[in-house]
Amino acid sequence: MAEDATAPLLTALPLAGLHAELGAKCVPFAGWSMPVQYPKGVMAEHLWTRAHAGLFDVSHMGQLRLPKSALEGLEALIPADLLDLPEGRQRYGVFTNDQGGVLDDLMVAHRAGDVVLVVNAARHAHDLAHLRAHIAGVEAVSDRALLALQGPEAAAALSALVPGVAAMRFMDVAVMRWQGADLWISRSGYTGEDGFEISVPLAQAEVFARALLADARVAPIGLGARDSLRLEAGLPLYGQEMDAAITPVEAGQAWSIGRARRAGGLRAGGFPGAAIILEQLAHGAPRRRVGLRPDGRAPMRAAVALFAEAVGGDAIGTITSGGFGPSLGGPIALGLIAANTPTDATLYGELRGKRLALQQVPLPFVSTGYKR
Amino acid sequence: MKYTEDHEWLSLDGDIVTVGITEYAATQLGDVVFVELPELETQVARGDEIVVIESVKAASDIVAPLDGEIVEINAALVENPALVNDDPTGAAWFFKIKIEDDAALDEFMDEDEYKEHIGE
Numbered sequence: 263m264a265e266d267a268t269a270p271l272l273t274a275l276p277l278a279g280l281h282a283e284l285g286a287k288c289v290p291f292a293g294w295s296m297p298v299q300y301p302k303g304v305m306a307e308h309l310w311t312r313a314h315a316g317l318f319d320v321s322h323m324g325q326l327r328l329p330k331s332a333l334e335g336l337e338a339l340i341p342a343d344l345l346d347l348p349e350g351r352q353r354y355g356v357f358t359n360d361q362g363g364v365l366d367d368l369m370v371a372h373r374a375g376d377v378v379l380v381v382n383a384a385r386h387a388h389d390l391a392h393l394r395a396h397i398a399g400v401e402a403v404s405d406r407a408l409l410a411l412q413g414p415e416a417a418a419a420l421s422a423l424v425p426g427v428a429a430m431r432f433m434d435v436a437v438m439r440w441q442g443a444d445l446w447i448s449r450s451g452y453t454g455e456d457g458f459e460i461s462v463p464l465a466q467a468e469v470f471a472r473a474l475l476a477d478a479r480v481a482p483i484g485l486g487a488r489d490s491l492r493l494e495a496g497l498p499l500y501g502q503e504m505d506a507a508i509t510p511v512e513a514g515q516a517w518s519i520g521r522a523r524r525a526g527g528l529r530a531g532g533f534p535g536a537a538i539i540l541e542q543l544a545h546g547a548p549r550r551r552v553g554l555r556p557d558g559r560a561p562m563r564a565a566v567a568l569f570a571e572a573v574g575g576d577a578i579g580t581i582t583s584g585g586f587g588p589s590l591g592g593p594i595a596l597g598l599i600a601a602n603t604p605t606d607a608t609l610y611g612e613l614r615g616k617r618l619a620l621q622q623v624p625l626p627f628v629s630t631g632y633k634r
Numbered sequence: 635m636k637y638t639e640d641h642e643w644l645s646l647d648g649d650i651v652t653v654g655i656t657e658y659a660a661t662q663l664g665d666v667v668f669v670e671l672p673e674l675e676t677q678v679a680r681g682d683e684i685v686v687i688e689s690v691k692a693a694s695d696i697v698a699p700l701d702g703e704i705v706e707i708n709a710a711l712v713e714n715p716a717l718v719n720d721d722p723t724g725a726a727w728f729f730k731i732k733i734e735d736d737a738a739l740d741e742f743m744d745e746d747e748y749k750e751h752i753g754e
Contacts, residue, residue, distance in 0.1 A: 304690040305665035486664070486691050559668050559712075561688050586667040586690050593668075614686065 275321050276407045276464050277471055284475075284482050292383035294322040297484040304486035308588040311453055311491055312628075315413040316483035317474050324386030325403035325461060326379040326393065333377060335397040336370060341510065341533040343520025347372045352435045352448050354518050356510050357392060362535030362542070364504040364513065365392065371435040371448060378435075378446065380408070380459070382500045406446070407467035412457030412491070414631055415479040420458055423473055427458060432632040440470065449633065452488065454495025456631040493594060494587045496553060496625030502564055502582045503551060503596055509535070511542040512598065514551035514625070519543065546601055549579065553625040554595040554609065558618055561585050561593040562611040568597055569610045572617050578603055581611060587627055594627050595620065636739050637748035638699050643723060646739055650706075652727050653699060655687075658752045660722040664689040666715045671707040672729060678704060685728050687718070696728060700738050706730035 272295040275281065281288065286297035297319065299307060310316055328336075333344045342355035349372050357365035366385035371378040381389045386402075393400045411420055421428040424438045430449040438445050446461035462470050474480050489499070496514075498504050504513040511519075522528045525540050533539075556562055566581040579599030587594040599609070610617040636644040641659035645652045660666070668688040678684050678698040685696035707729045711717055717726040743751060 298691070299664065303665050305667075308690075490690060559715075560670065560686075561668055561693070563693065586688070588665075588690065 273322075275319055276467055277319050277321065280468055280471060281319065281482070286482070286484060289485070291485060292322060294383060296322060297482070299484040299486045300482050302481065304484070304490065305588045307481065307483045307487035308490050310481050311413045311455060311483055311487060312589050313414065315411055315415040315419045315457075315477075315480045316453070316487070317471065317480050318410040318412065318483050318488055319407070319471070320410050320459070321407040321467075322383040323408055324379075324381040324383065324389060325406055325408060326381065326390065327401045327403050328377040328379065328393070328397060329399045330372075330375070330377055332397045332399065333372065336377070337523070337529065338532060339392070339396060339534065340368075340370070341519045341523050341536070341539060342370070343522045343529075344370055344372075345529070346520070346522060349374055350435055352433045352450060354515075356504065356515060356518065357389065358510070358533055358535045358539065359506055360534050361507070362509040362511075362538035363506040364500070364508060364510055365389075365506060367498065367500050367504060367515070369448070369450065373435060373437070378403075378461075385500065403461070405464050406461045407464055408459065408461050409467070409471060409474075410451050410457060410459045411474060411480065412451045412453040412455045412483075414456060416455070416457040417633070419474060419477045419479045420460075422477060423470075430458075432456075432634045441466065443470070445470075452495075452497055453491035454497065454626055454628055454630040455491075456633050490585060490588055493583055493585060493596065494589055494627045495630060496596070496627060498551075498596075499583060503598070508549075508598065509539055509542060509547060511539060511547040512549045512551065516543060548601055549598050550601045551582075552579075552597045552599050553623045553627060554581070554584075554597050554620040555623050555627075556593045556595065556611065556618060556620045559593065560613060560618060562595050562613055562618070562620065566595075566611045566613055568599055568620075569612065569617060570603060570607060572610050572619070578609070589628050596625075635745060636742035637745070637751070638742055639751065640697060640699070641752075642696065642699050644699055644739060644742060646736055649732055649734075649736065651700060651702070651731050651733055651739070653696075653729055653731060654727040655696065655718065655722055656748070657722050660719050660726075663687065663694065663718070664691050666718040669711040669715045669718065669728075671709070671712060672704045674704055674707060676704050678702060678731065698731065699742070700731060700733050702731040702733040704729050705732045
């Protein structure tokens with residue numbers, strides 16, 4: 263089996279046995295073997311999460327722990343207002359480079375005794391090295407699984423096990439006890455729904471997941487539906503909507519740049535690429551992110567070129583993510599286009615040699631259920 | 635019924651072959667959300683990508699299994715792509731192709747051979 267010797271080694275999730283028992287179909291993703299779907303299938307899993315509660319194993323994501331003193335150092339890498347982030351709260355941010363591009367996006371949680379970051383699996387090693395080059399005491403958390411429970415019934419299902427979560431608001435973080443284990447809980451997610459992300463010690467992860475799945479409102483959901491859910495919610499995916507050559511302003515994430523870090527703010531600039539990003543905030547960026555709905559039924563996926571005309575002309579942008587939105591019953595896409603494109607212009611995606619019309623629409627595609 | 639390595643089923647009636655995808659293929663694809671069919675009366679060559687089929691997850695092609703002329707297409711699939719998951723070997727046939735020589739079907743797998751091919 264010479265092929266096996268050269269095949270990339272995949273890391274198994276801590277709950278791999280449970281996923282197999284649940285009938286998961288697994289695929290390689292960022293070096294991990296991940297459940298892409300369960301027997302329900304992507305469509306049903308997506309709709310279940312929008313109506314009830316979906317349980318996602320996102321243990322592939324990087325969990326990092328830093329001393330509280332690191333918030334100041336983090337501000338030198340992330341254009342977010344982190345020094346004013348209250349204890350018990352979490353904030354979204356991006357690591358930028360000197361060109362104003364994005365190295366990764368992440369969550370920063372300010373807790374009583376430390377700071378916890380959650381970063382993308384594919385960028386975990388990069389982020390760890392990047393942080394360690396600038397900040398002391400950065401620790402990779404390797405003894406915890408990470409689960410997400412998402413959907414309108416997530417709060418009811420989780421409070422049946424951990425009553426304290428009912429009082430949390432969107433982006434609150436807390437440590438709560440369950441059967442002797444410390445759960446690191448945030449009220450957040452990647453679906454557009456109300457929900458929680460729960461870091462569980464490895465020793466209790468499976469019994470905790472099984473306790474959630476024992477609730478009739480909860481079903482296991484794979485990576486396939488995670489992607490369609492986040493796409494409908496208009497949430498960016500690192501490597502698609504953002505990368506080292508796309509700024510947070512272009513990617514529609516300028517909201518994450520706090521007032522204190524903007525021109526005239528108390529701690530204006532002071533992050534990599536600040537000159538470019540602040541200039542774009544003041545005078546506009548060359549490109550902008552856009553929500554798109556194809557007129558026809560054909561999904562248009564990442565890398566489809568976008569044009570302003572049905573025939574001829576140069577491309578004005580590309581689709582960065584696209585597919586079928588189960589809650590909308592039709593194709594949807596996110597694109598990055600020239601900023602001077604009129605906001606009401608019909609665009610054309612070139613698919614299999616044909617130009618097919620798309621309309622620009624506001625994001626998110628679905629209304630969100632965050633409990634603010 | 636005959637089967638191709640691309641998980642198509644072929645059903646011969648006179649010189650007309652009806653083509654669809656197997657239940658195994660439909661399950662692998664997942665929820666089908668879009669189907670684009672070939673145009674009627676086009677001459678196709680074996681291996682031509684003549685159907686686009688997209689699931690929630692990905693796009694794939696269905697190739698012409700034989701040389702011939704497209705004489706009928708199943709427009710119901712365009713309106714209701716989910717038929718491919720509901721009834722892949724019945725209502726969800728894709729197209730009918732008129733062939734010159736029915737001996738061309740001989741090389742394809744029979745049901746037992748196909749089951750072995752997919753490891754059942």
